[in-house]
Amino acid sequence: xxxxxxxxxxxxxxxxxxxEPGTLIQYFKDDATAFNAQxxxxxxxxxxxxxxxxxxxxxxLTGIGVPNHFIRRIxxxxxxxxxxxxxxxxxxxxxxxxxxxxxxxxxEEGTPLPRPIIEFYYKDDKLxxxxxxxxxxxAFNWASQQDIDDMIxxxxxxxxxxxxxxxxxxxxxxxxxxxxxxxxxxxxxRIIVADEISPDSCRLxxxxxxxxxxxxxxxxxxxxxxxxxxxxxRRLGILPENKGNANGPKLVH
Ligand code: TMP
Numbered sequence: 065x066x067x068x069x070x071x072x073x074x075x076x077x078x079x080x081x082x083x084e085p086g087t088l089i090q091y092f093k094d095d096a097t098a099f100n101a102q103x104x105x106x107x108x109x110x111x112x113x114x115x116x117x118x119x120x121x122x123x124x125l126t127g128i129g130v131p132n133h134f135i136r137r138i139x140x141x142x143x144x145x146x147x148x149x150x151x152x153x154x155x156x157x158x159x160x161x162x163x164x165x166x167x168x169x170x171x172e173e174g175t176p177l178p179r180p181i182i183e184f185y186y187k188d189d190k191l192x193x194x195x196x197x198x199x200x201x202x203a204f205n206w207a208s209q210q211d212i213d214d215m216i217x218x219x220x221x222x223x224x225x226x227x228x229x230x231x232x233x234x235x236x237x238x239x240x241x242x243x244x245x246x247x248x249x250x251x252x253x254r255i256i257v258a259d260e261i262s263p264d265s266c267r268l269x270x271x272x273x274x275x276x277x278x279x280x281x282x283x284x285x286x287x288x289x290x291x292x293x294x295x296x297x298r299r300l301g302i303l304p305e306n307k308g309n310a311n312g313p314k315l316v317h
Contacts, residue, residue: 075101076114076264088147089138092118092260098283100192105282112140113293114262119143120302121261124229130221132257133245148245148258151207154185154193155215157223158239162267163280165239174274180223182216187243214255215244222257230268233299235277238267263293 071088072079075097080089092111097104115137122134135144158181161171165181184201185193201207207215222242230237242265245258259265263278270277276284277292297303 076111077260082144082147086147087135088145089142090145090260091142093141096264096279096282096289098279100189103283107282107289109290110264110293113290113297114260114264115141115143116302117262117293117297117300118260120300121226121229122257125222125225125257125261128221128225130218130225130257131254133259145258146245146247146256148247148256150187150258151211151215151244151246151255152187153196153201153206153215154187154241154243155219156183156185156239156241157181157219158183159223159227160236160238160267160269162238180220182219185241211244211246211255218242218244218255218257222261226261226266229300231271234271235296235299236269236271238269240266263296268296 068089069081070078071081076093076095078091078093080091082088092115094106094108094111095104096107096110119134119137122132125132126134133145133148135146137143158165158177160173161169161175161177162173165171165183166173166175184196184198186196186200186206187193198209198212201212202209219242223237223240226240227237240261242257242261243259244255246253246255266278267280268277269275276286277296279289281287281292282289294303
């Protein structure tokens with residue numbers, strides 16, 4: 065059998081050519097990185113958990129009409145996605161002060177924000193993903209004003225949905241990052257949610273105890289990342305069993 069073609073390798077995922085034009089296979093690695101890959105580790109099972117959690121969230125987003133790249137899960141570590149032109153902007157939505165916002169503005173972590181705050185970061189590892197404004201995005205042609213409006217609308221809909229989803233399982237959605245991609249339909253393009261939505265890209269705190277259930281566990285050396293992500297999967301009702309079973313995880317309800 066011919067070896068399939070790798071299209072892109074990132075820090076936590078690999079993209080392979082998909083079975084049909086306009087599709088890709090997204091493979092979730094066990095690698096965890098932080099601080100622009102200055103901190104790196106391989107965490108057994110992280111990729112399996114993120115594949116399953118991202119599938120769960122993207123499928124639910126499709127169900128409420130939020131367009132995204134997810135087509136279907138293929139196996140424990142891989143999912144079929146629509147190929148998109150990634151907009152080189154990370155969109156962060158914050159509900160509660162934490163992380164770089166707390167550091168930059170001196171607001172204590174855990175302080176609720178008066179309204180969701182959206183920030184943009186330019187995706188460039190060499191520059192350490194600097195924060196940028198809409199002015200930069202338009203001036204440097206990374207996206208148009210219409211694209212930005214679409215990205216903001218998508219991000220706020222994802223925020224509303226995810227906040228409710230996580231509140232329902234006793235988790236506070238502090239903040240998260242999404243990426244957006246462009247798909248073409250003839251001469252017209254649309255912006256859809258791409259990449260992944262998982263505990264790698266969200267801050268998730270237990271409502272009662274404040275315990276962190278996201279990548280900050282790794283960034284800040286707070287304990288077992290696998291335990292934290294497994295807990296998120298368990299609460300969402302999607303705990304994968306039978307690790308290593310190529311047929312994929314069994315649903316647990
Ligand atoms: P920050 O507080 O470090 O700016 O992070 C804001 C949110 O974005 C948080 O949920 C983690 C997520 N994030 C990523 O997904 N990738 C990144 O490279 C960074 C820095 C943050």
